[in-house]
Amino acid sequence: MMSKKLLLKYDHIPGIQALDVYRKHEGYSALEKALKSMQPDEVLEEVKKSGLRGRGGAGFPTGMKWSFLAKPESVPRYLVCNADESEPGTFKDRYLMERIPHLLIEGMIVSSFALGAKTSYIYVRGEYFYIIKILQNAIKEAYAAGLLGKNILGSGFDLDLYVQPGGGAYICGEETALLESLEGKRGNPRIKPPFPAVAGLWGCPTVVNNVETIAAVVPIINDGGEAYAKIGVGKSTGTKLISASGHINKPGVYEIELGVPVEEFIYSDAYCGGIKNGKKLKAVVAGGSSVPILPTELILKTAKGEPRLMTYESLSDGGFATGTMLGSGGFIVMDEDTSIVKNLFTFARFYRHESCGQCSPCREGTSWMEKLIKRILDGNGKISDIDLLWDVQSKIEGKTICPLGEAAAWPVAAAIRHFRPEFEAYINQHNTIKEVKHYYRLNNLAEV
Amino acid sequence: MTTEEIKFNDAAQHKVQEILAQYPEGKQKSAMLPLLHLAQAEFDGWLSPSVMDYVASILNVQPIEVYEVATFYSMFNLKPTGKYLIEICQTSSCWLCGAEDIIHYLENKLEIKTGQITKDGMFQLKRVECLGSCGTAPMFQIGDKYYENLTFEKIDSILEELRNENKRSTYV
Numbered sequence: 155m156m157s158k159k160l161l162l163k164y165d166h167i168p169g170i171q172a173l174d175v176y177r178k179h180e181g182y183s184a185l186e187k188a189l190k191s192m193q194p195d196e197v198l199e200e201v202k203k204s205g206l207r208g209r210g211g212a213g214f215p216t217g218m219k220w221s222f223l224a225k226p227e228s229v230p231r232y233l234v235c236n237a238d239e240s241e242p243g244t245f246k247d248r249y250l251m252e253r254i255p256h257l258l259i260e261g262m263i264v265s266s267f268a269l270g271a272k273t274s275y276i277y278v279r280g281e282y283f284y285i286i287k288i289l290q291n292a293i294k295e296a297y298a299a300g301l302l303g304k305n306i307l308g309s310g311f312d313l314d315l316y317v318q319p320g321g322g323a324y325i326c327g328e329e330t331a332l333l334e335s336l337e338g339k340r341g342n343p344r345i346k347p348p349f350p351a352v353a354g355l356w357g358c359p360t361v362v363n364n365v366e367t368i369a370a371v372v373p374i375i376n377d378g379g380e381a382y383a384k385i386g387v388g389k390s391t392g393t394k395l396i397s398a399s400g401h402i403n404k405p406g407v408y409e410i411e412l413g414v415p416v417e418e419f420i421y422s423d424a425y426c427g428g429i430k431n432g433k434k435l436k437a438v439v440a441g442g443s444s445v446p447i448l449p450t451e452l453i454l455k456t457a458k459g460e461p462r463l464m465t466y467e468s469l470s471d472g473g474f475a476t477g478t479m480l481g482s483g484g485f486i487v488m489d490e491d492t493s494i495v496k497n498l499f500t501f502a503r504f505y506r507h508e509s510c511g512q513c514s515p516c517r518e519g520t521s522w523m524e525k526l527i528k529r530i531l532d533g534n535g536k537i538s539d540i541d542l543l544w545d546v547q548s549k550i551e552g553k554t555i556c557p558l559g560e561a562a563a564w565p566v567a568a569a570i571r572h573f574r575p576e577f578e579a580y581i582n583q584h585n586t587i588k589e590v591k592h593y594y595r596l597n598n599l600a601e602v
Numbered sequence: 603m604t605t606e607e608i609k610f611n612d613a614a615q616h617k618v619q620e621i622l623a624q625y626p627e628g629k630q631k632s633a634m635l636p637l638l639h640l641a642q643a644e645f646d647g648w649l650s651p652s653v654m655d656y657v658a659s660i661l662n663v664q665p666i667e668v669y670e671v672a673t674f675y676s677m678f679n680l681k682p683t684g685k686y687l688i689e690i691c692q693t694s695s696c697w698l699c700g701a702e703d704i705i706h707y708l709e710n711k712l713e714i715k716t717g718q719i720t721k722d723g724m725f726q727l728k729r730v731e732c733l734g735s736c737g738t739a740p741m742f743q744i745g746d747k748y749y750e751n752l753t754f755e756k757i758d759s760i761l762e763e764l765r766n767e768n769k770r771s772t773y774v
Contacts, residue, residue: 280773318624321639321678324731339670340674341675398737400698504693510674
């Protein structure tokens with residue numbers, strides 16, 4: 155079954171990056187509808203009805219987030235788009251912005267209208283500089299066509315939209331770190347409360363939403379929130395972009411209706427097309443590097459034996475003992491020959507590099523975890539190191555200002571939980587080699 | 603170089619004004635990251651203390667406010683770089699698809715270790731974390747360009763092309 159497409163319906167159309175082509179394919183119809191026939195609160199109502207949840211990873215209901223926005227008199231409000239896509243395994247926002255930039259621009263204008271923002275920013279990770287150029291070009295076209303600036307489409311609504319580059323820092327995907335960065339500072343997350351909805355950019359009420367979330371507002375306004383909510387399963391409504399990578403035949407970005415079985419997603423030719431080189435599946439990181447890795451038997455089926463679905467609820471079924479999270483939809487697939495410990499090392503190195511250093515449990519813990527995993531891989535580990543690793547990760551989780559602590563701890567915990575024998579094998583195998591070398595006085599031989 | 607000698611050319615000055623206009627009155631410090639990117643592109647691909655002081659003077663902030671930002675973000679080079687800074691992604695999906703082989707190949711071919719610059723100043727290797735190119739792994743970035751689905755043959759022709767082009771890579 156092919157999924158219904160809402161965001162990538164027209165991404166294959168040649169020249170869709172250009173405004174005139176985009177407009178020929180329903181482009182800016184949601185904006186016209188909103189500005190000409192709806193009040194800002196009615197747009198918010200449709201988003202609430204749609205059940206749309208934040209597509210950056212946390213899955214918080216977007217309508218609710220919008221309704222928290224404080225609206226004091228004569229204080230500007232801001233909408234900031236989080237395009238700091240940096241979660242390993244995730245590249246969907248890049249794809250969307252590159253292929254169909256006007257969808258994001260249209261979503262930004264409609265959302266700004268709903269929130270009463272007169273100035274909005276798209277904060278794009280600095281490494282995506284070529285994407286920044288694409289967006290700036292699209293914005294220029296939109297200004298020229300009267301879709302941005304003063305009195306948009308004769309409605310009396312004004313909006314200025316700017317693109318802001320990041321400087322290379324994963325932490326700026328955390329919304330308060332992003333706002334700090336947008337204010338020209340280091341990306342250190344803020345202590346909450348106050349939440350950005352009350353005191354965000356320059357102390358003003360601010361909504362920060364992911365690229366895909368804002369883009370989804372366009373079909374929601376076009377077709378209505380109820381129509382959107384009919385797609386998907388339960389509280390996982392609508393479609394989701396999944397970034398599929400690793401040992402699969404067809405890596406890429408897929409728009410799925412939430413509810414597709416994981417097994418179908420991995421093996422169907424409509425999606426990943428099965429495991430590369432005919433190998434067997436070993437494990438999947440289903441929602442970006444931060445979410446727990448699951449072995450084959452638990453990613454395809456829940457602990458209760460039900461088929462695992464691509465939904466927020468089904469992927470987290472069983473809690474972290476046997477489940478994971480949908481997260482950002484960064485779907486990393488590993489074949490039977492993959493070393494889980496080595497892959498974990500790349501995650502641990504990543505989080506050590508990306509910790510902002512503000513909270514000691516994260517600053518110290520991430521480098522400690524990296525060193526411990528390295529020691530095990532280098533053959534200098536002890537069995538007690540596995541317990542130590544477990545202990546360190548458990549002392550980061552829940553003890554930091556922002557969720558980077560959890561993001562660093564969860565992959566370590568899950569790897570030990572599901573693949574402990576692999577850690578033990580690295581340690582025991584090297585110990586055996588050392589003993590043999592010692593017995594035969596071979597210590598001067600090269601390291602194995 | 604002294605601060606007096608460091609000044610954006612007219613085209614860059616124009617860009618500075620455009621960037622500063624993106625923020626409300628009094629919030630010009632927000633131009634920090636865009637200006638640092640611009641300065642790095644204009645002044646040989648790295649941020650010397652005098653260049654950072656110059657940016658501080660434009661933003662009307664203390665130099666330390668620029669230093670603390672420049673040292674936080676991974677894209678700002680605080681030392682001179684090779685003409686082409688090859689930034690190779692080493693995180694999970696790229697690692698799964700052979701990033702280490704790519705790194706070793708480049709190290710052998712260019713006869714340098716990661717972090718180092720070739721003797722002719724042309725290339726520098728740098729390991730970086732996820733660049734959002736996981737579905738097209740392995741990959742590296744040079745300036746604002748992504749080179750994806752890399753193979754050894756592809757790398758050979760990319761390096762050859764760049765040697766002929768001989769123009770500093772920048773993000774801007």
